[in-house]
Amino acid sequence: MGETAEVLIIGAGASGAVAAKHLAEAGVGVVCLEQGRQVEASEFYGDKTEWELMSQRLWHPNPNVRGLATDYPIDTSESDVNPLMFAGVGGSTLIYAAHWQRFMPSDFRVKSLDGVADDWPFTYRDLEPFYDHMDVEMGVSGLAGDPAYPPMTPPPLPPLPIGKIGRLAAKGMNDLGWHWWPAPQAIPSRAYRGRSQCARRGTCMQGCPEQAKASTDLTHWPDAIANGAQLITGARVREITVNAQGLASGAIWIDRDGVEHHQRAEKVIVCANGVGTPRLLLLSGGDRFAGGLGNSSGLVGRNLMMHPYAATVGYFDEPLDSWLGPAGQAIHSMQFYETDKSRGFVRGAKWNAMPTGGPLGMRSAYGGAPLEEAWGENLHRATQKRFGHSFEWGIIAEDLPDPENRVVLDDSLTDTDGIPSPKIIYRNSENTEKLIAFHLERQREAMEAAGAKSISTTTLMRDCGWHLMGTCRMGNDPETSVLDQWGTSHDVPNLHVLDGSTFVTSSGFNPTATICAIALRSVMHMIETRADQRVAS
Amino acid sequence: MSTLSDSRRAALNTIGDVLIPAALGMPCFTDAGDVDAMVDHVLSLRRELTDGLNQALDRVGAEEEAAAAAERLNRDDPDGLATIGLVASSAYYMMPEVRRIMGYRGQEQRPATADEEHDYMRDGLLQPVIDRGPIFRDPDGD
Numbered sequence: 223m224g225e226t227a228e229v230l231i232i233g234a235g236a237s238g239a240v241a242a243k244h245l246a247e248a249g250v251g252v253v254c255l256e257q258g259r260q261v262e263a264s265e266f267y268g269d270k271t272e273w274e275l276m277s278q279r280l281w282h283p284n285p286n287v288r289g290l291a292t293d294y295p296i297d298t299s300e301s302d303v304n305p306l307m308f309a310g311v312g313g314s315t316l317i318y319a320a321h322w323q324r325f326m327p328s329d330f331r332v333k334s335l336d337g338v339a340d341d342w343p344f345t346y347r348d349l350e351p352f353y354d355h356m357d358v359e360m361g362v363s364g365l366a367g368d369p370a371y372p373p374m375t376p377p378p379l380p381p382l383p384i385g386k387i388g389r390l391a392a393k394g395m396n397d398l399g400w401h402w403w404p405a406p407q408a409i410p411s412r413a414y415r416g417r418s419q420c421a422r423r424g425t426c427m428q429g430c431p432e433q434a435k436a437s438t439d440l441t442h443w444p445d446a447i448a449n450g451a452q453l454i455t456g457a458r459v460r461e462i463t464v465n466a467q468g469l470a471s472g473a474i475w476i477d478r479d480g481v482e483h484h485q486r487a488e489k490v491i492v493c494a495n496g497v498g499t500p501r502l503l504l505l506s507g508g509d510r511f512a513g514g515l516g517n518s519s520g521l522v523g524r525n526l527m528m529h530p531y532a533a534t535v536g537y538f539d540e541p542l543d544s545w546l547g548p549a550g551q552a553i554h555s556m557q558f559y560e561t562d563k564s565r566g567f568v569r570g571a572k573w574n575a576m577p578t579g580g581p582l583g584m585r586s587a588y589g590g591a592p593l594e595e596a597w598g599e600n601l602h603r604a605t606q607k608r609f610g611h612s613f614e615w616g617i618i619a620e621d622l623p624d625p626e627n628r629v630v631l632d633d634s635l636t637d638t639d640g641i642p643s644p645k646i647i648y649r650n651s652e653n654t655e656k657l658i659a660f661h662l663e664r665q666r667e668a669m670e671a672a673g674a675k676s677i678s679t680t681t682l683m684r685d686c687g688w689h690l691m692g693t694c695r696m697g698n699d700p701e702t703s704v705l706d707q708w709g710t711s712h713d714v715p716n717l718h719v720l721d722g723s724t725f726v727t728s729s730g731f732n733p734t735a736t737i738c739a740i741a742l743r744s745v746m747h748m749i750e751t752r753a754d755q756r757v758a759s
Numbered sequence: 760m761s762t763l764s765d766s767r768r769a770a771l772n773t774i775g776d777v778l779i780p781a782a783l784g785m786p787c788f789t790d791a792g793d794v795d796a797m798v799d800h801v802l803s804l805r806r807e808l809t810d811g812l813n814q815a816l817d818r819v820g821a822e823e824e825a826a827a828a829a830e831r832l833n834r835d836d837p838d839g840l841a842t843i844g845l846v847a848s849s850a851y852y853m854m855p856e857v858r859r860i861m862g863y864r865g866q867e868q869r870p871a872t873a874d875e876e877h878d879y880m881r882d883g884l885l886q887p888v889i890d891r892g893p894i895f896r897d898p899d900g901d
């Protein structure tokens with residue numbers, strides 16, 4: 223049915239948008255299928271009194287809590303961590319915090335340096351020009367010269383102020399002689415390419431009502447569409463189809479009236495994120511590719527990494543306006559990022575100093591504790607202690623790839639179209655637990671040095687699977703990887719994956735700058751080698 | 760539109776004042792303004808809370824002493840108590856009077872001014888970090 227697309231992209235989030243824009247600008251005919259819809263800035267609650275109320279449901283990052291028809295439910299009964307995401311034009315960038323972090327050079331050489339996991343099939347230097355390019359497309363605000371990185375091209379915009387919380391955190395770090403730096407963010411400190419200057423509302427993780435934050439519905443889709451890309455929303459893909467030659471030939475999708483369509487394509491790029499992509503590949507392939515499309519390695523869905531998140535909150539006497547945005551991070555630290563084996567574990571974590579939000583907090587989580595602990599006079603005491611007087615040091619803990627941590631198809635759960643849901647099987651490793659324990663101890667020291675009057679810690683937040691990585695890993699060896707270094711399937715030469723599934727290791731950084739840089743590098747390669755590629759006729 | 764029956768609303772207000780009493784300069788739940796209207800507003804936006812709230816409120820006896828009722832509910836039906844607490848505190852922290860006392864204008868617009876930027880450069884806060892130099896491993900550096 224319909225015309226054959228030169229390229230079919232599945233998923234209109236971060237990676238799908240980058241691919242669509244650059245392919246369309248190069249004159250490639252693009253169709254993108256997205257299960258979610260276009261979301262307008264006026265739908266976000268950040269500029270409304272009801273912001274916190276709605277962030278617990280409609281704008282919650284966990285699709286199982288939102289329960290929207292556009293989401294697919296996820297079985298998390300065997301997972302320590304809940305995967306988080308959003309379905310729509312812009313995908314999870316609609317609700318991401320926009321920490322815009324590059325990996326460090328050592329992240330691409332984990333096996334060589336630390337003897338664990340694997341090296342990536344390319345280096346930091348290979349990716350660097352694409353990081354630079356993405357900084358400009360997203361409108362990154364930041365300060366050049368961070369000694370945690372090799373010298374790099376300054377981002378296009380000056381850094382956002384670090385504010386009272388950033389200064390307090392920084393003073394503590396200075397006392398200890400520890401690294402910190404004004405954090406890079408995909409949030410414009412000045413009006414930029416049609417987006418507003420950040421108004422510091424601090425509601426970035428429930429959508430930016432100011433149209434400031436760099437979500438790809440704003441940064442990439444308008445250009446992609448202006449250059450001819452066709453974006454079909456409400457289009458839920460249930461299977462990637464394969465032709466007699468074993469090439470991907472398109473996808474079957476279901477519209478919101480329940481009608482099935484077949485979009486034919488010469489080439490298919492899957493950008494459905496680290497959970498949605500393996501789900502779709504496992505649903506596809508038929509008899510010819512038993513066990514899932516592109517899965518001769520058996521690694522589709524395996525090696526899921528989600529960055530277990532732990533945090534330390536410090537409470538201070540002085541007013542810190544700690545509801546002021548951006549919600550993501552004022553400063554970051556890589557003091558304990560690189561491996562030091564004397565600590566009893568390998569790898570490390572980035573820290574981010576963050577505001578603590580509005581007065582409501584998570585009151586619903588208190589049911590069952592002694593009444594007077596959470597309510598009565600103590601409610602006021604706790605609110606006065608936290609609200610406006612606290613900040614959080616968060617830990618993005620690097621979890622190592624483990625084939626047992628995985629996405630599989632669920633036996634009974636389905637989405638509203640009857641398509642099997644993903645099930646997550648994920649346990650924290652001993653290395654992760656030791657890593658988190660060490661970092662929490664150091665954060666306590668950092669909070670004390672900053673002058674905190676009291677401190678609380680969260681050893682593992684369950685709703686923390688913001689970063690979905692590793693489930694279709696890249697590599698040079700088809701037996702130990704799903705994709706080559708350009709995101710092309712080892713098994714199916716016209717099938718590509720460009721989202722966080724491609725990651726070989728997770729690093730201790732928020733992944734989207736790297737997802738986008740990899741997507742851009744792969745797409746540029748695709749465009750350059752266009753004449754030589756095998757495509758479905 | 761009123762979403763709660765009179766008896767349930769009375770129970771909510773009773774338990775609400777136990778959970779959110781007048782203390783530390785803050786008003787109790789029912790003294791925070793027109794909380795009835797705000798509760799209706801909360802429930803209109805979060806309809807999924809209504810059934811659980813009604814069930815929990817139906818467990819509160821009309822003659823029961825307020826604090827004892829809250830204690831009993833927390834023991835026998837912690838989820839129900841949590842729902843009452845969520846509805847009451849959500850409404851409470853949206854009340855203009857409560858926000859005024861707390862000095863909270865909501866997630867306000869406060870774009871940065873130029874003098875807030877780079878203050879750590881001007882006063883030398885960042886200098887020690889710069890002076891200590893690189894802290895990364897560079898396996899493929901020049």
Ligand SMILES: Cc1cc2nc3c(=O)[nH]c(=O)nc-3n(C[C@H](O)[C@H](O)[C@H](O)COP(=O)(O)OP(=O)(O)OC[C@H]3O[C@@H](n4cnc5c(N)ncnc54)[C@H](O)[C@@H]3O)c2cc1C
Pocket residue numbers: 232233234235236237238255256257258283306307308309310311312313314315317318319320321322323427457458459460493494495496498499502550688689690720721722723732733734735737
């Ligand atoms: C609350 C939150 C905060 C975050 N904060 C940060 C941060 O500060 N910094 C950072 O780097 N990262 C952050 N992230 C992660 C970031 O959002 C993701 O890394 C990024 O969006 C992933 O891009 P993607 O292209 O892989 O997938 P996504 O952006 O998730 O897009 C995938 C798209 O595919 C669609 N899709 C899936 N399956 C199908 C199907 N079968 N048919 C049709 N469409 C389908 C989905 O609807 C979705 O729109 C955060 C995420 C969350 C949830």
Ligand code: SF4
Pocket residue numbers: 268409419420421422423424425426427429430431432433434435547548549
């Ligand atoms: S802090 Fe800035 S980016 Fe975040 S929601 Fe507010 S205006 Fe948008």
